[in-house]
Amino acid sequence: MTVMVKCLSHTPLRGLNDPGVEVVDEVDTVLAQARAEVERFDPELIVIFAPDHYNGLFYDLMPPFVIATAADSVGDYGTLPGPLRVDRDVALALTRSILDSDIDIALSHRLQVDHGCTQTLEELTGSLTRYPTVPVIINSVAPPFAPYRRVRKLGEAVGRFIGGLDKRVLVLGTGGLSHEPPVPLLAGAPEEIANFLIAGRNPTPEARAARQARTIAAGRIYGTPDCHLTPLNPDWDLGFIDTLVEGRLDEVDTFSVEEISSTAGRSTHEIRTWVAAFAALAATGPYRARKDYYRPINEWIAGYGVISAEAA
Ligand SMILES: O=C(O)CCc1cccc(O)c1O
Numbered sequence: 001m002t003v004m005v006k007c008l009s010h011t012p013l014r015g016l017n018d019p020g021v022e023v024v025d026e027v028d029t030v031l032a033q034a035r036a037e038v039e040r041f042d043p044e045l046i047v048i049f050a051p052d053h054y055n056g057l058f059y060d061l062m063p064p065f066v067i068a069t070a071a072d073s074v075g076d077y078g079t080l081p082g083p084l085r086v087d088r089d090v091a092l093a094l095t096r097s098i099l100d101s102d103i104d105i106a107l108s109h110r111l112q113v114d115h116g117c118t119q120t121l122e123e124l125t126g127s128l129t130r131y132p133t134v135p136v137i138i139n140s141v142a143p144p145f146a147p148y149r150r151v152r153k154l155g156e157a158v159g160r161f162i163g164g165l166d167k168r169v170l171v172l173g174t175g176g177l178s179h180e181p182p183v184p185l186l187a188g189a190p191e192e193i194a195n196f197l198i199a200g201r202n203p204t205p206e207a208r209a210a211r212q213a214r215t216i217a218a219g220r221i222y223g224t225p226d227c228h229l230t231p232l233n234p235d236w237d238l239g240f241i242d243t244l245v246e247g248r249l250d251e252v253d254t255f256s257v258e259e260i261s262s263t264a265g266r267s268t269h270e271i272r273t274w275v276a277a278f279a280a281l282a283a284t285g286p287y288r289a290r291k292d293y294y295r296p297i298n299e300w301i302a303g304y305g306v307i308s309a310e311a312a
């Protein structure tokens, strides 16, 4: 087994509400570099830890963690639509292995996934079908959440499973860092919004367009006094990156969901996918990590970061 880890922010506003051309070029260069590394590594399996944003998972049955044996991209925000190449047998074996290690995880034999899973796959592999993949969805957007220490245990269980495979495995985490796009909360929501959050699968094209327009409108004012959403928090982001890069994963166990929401934004919890990815690598042995890039990008509603790691 050889493991490569890449964790990066996603943002559907990339290409829809861009910052200046120098920043766009900088990120393009970082992503091209990451993609070249993936190409060279030539993974035999991708395990992608990803969030969902009320596209595949709703409050009619909201699981903390889900593995998919088959997945279709909803193609939101112009991302690639259609089926992912999911390795069904590995997904099932991973599910059994996680359950056997006393962690509960839900199983989907037909999961819809959104930009939170597909953007990173596309950016790093050019496609949704290039490499056999297993999506592991970690609830990061629909509170209440499993605690951070539980996410670390999930990652460790995945790492032990990967450690027993005779394969080159690329482990991805996607989302974060600090940010708060205009995603509604169930608590106190008016009936129409509550209905969407509980059972809003397969929205009409009009409903999807309205949602995307709302996100783009927020991107235009994010970080200004006109915007009521929690702003980016570069100090928090850089501290978190250091925690992972310096191998202080145990510190994550005391992370407070409420405190992170209020100081860095409600969607910052997408960093749970990074925690799981690093915990998986750490379960296979000591690691070496590096920060590839960080910049707070208001236009994209993203504390935008890229980090990489491999066995030391
Ligand atoms: O449509 C949504 O639910 C949110 C879209 C969205 C925007 C900025 C950064 C993100 O990570 C993200 O997911």
Ligand SMILES: [Fe+2]
Pocket: 010, 051, 053, 116, 175, 176, 267, 270
């Ligand atoms: Fe997201």
